[in-house]
Amino acid sequence: MLRFNSWLGAVLLAATGYAIADEQAYKGQNLLQSGVDVLGQPLVYPSGTPRVTSDIITLAPGEAGKPHIHQIPMFAYVLSGVISVDYGDHGVRTYQQGEALLEAQNVVHFGFNPGSEPVSLLVVYVGSTELSNAELP
Template sequence: MTRLRMLAVLAVLASPALAEDLTPQSYQNLLTPLVQGGSDVLGAPLAYPAGTPNVTSAIVTVPVGGETGWHEHEVPLFAYILEGELTVDYGTKGKKTYRTGEAVLEAVGWPHNGVNTGTVPMKLVAVYMGGGTAANTIKVDASASK
């Protein structure tokens, strides 16, 4: 009887249906796309900086009513809002509000300021796709907003 059970288990493990479930294509079912594209939130094409790649990831937290301060990015930046709400002022390009569960390819080379307009601390995951001597973030004067 034990031999029969072993053969049954082997038959199940060797079945084509199970084999299909172990192929790389089945992993696609594990993915939930957040954002995809070749341009930032303002429509500018993304370009990686020259030099040795340097990817940095960080959790950014802004308290209720707090601001990021006017700044810009010299490298492409992916951001995903974990909690709260952030309204970003892009100057002449307008304002956009990002909420929990939303993702964005942030503006590159364009001054902007984020304000927590929600009721809880805003937390986001930031992934800077940098390299060479390009800075992830540089502070700019508010009057530099375009």
């Protein structure tokens, strides 16, 4: 029994050491950690074959996107400028350079550039081959 307890203690210590090592594998700035989207709704991962897509979206001053909906989680990071997003009954929210967000899922919305400078976003869609990244309603 003593031998088993020693072995178990060594395994737990090693596991803890690996966890600490993993956390220190690189240094970085956390941009976002959440299980809910910008409207407070829990994220829903799609079933099917996983597919991750990333894009950089740029809107000129005064430009607006088309109303659309995401059935999959979408992460966005504002690289430059200011973007406002109209969520209909949920209101309008504005995001500025350096802000990160998990976009609303299953809610029709559209983004527009209210500023005098272009806005650029890095977006990452966590989807599947069976669903599109965005759909027009």
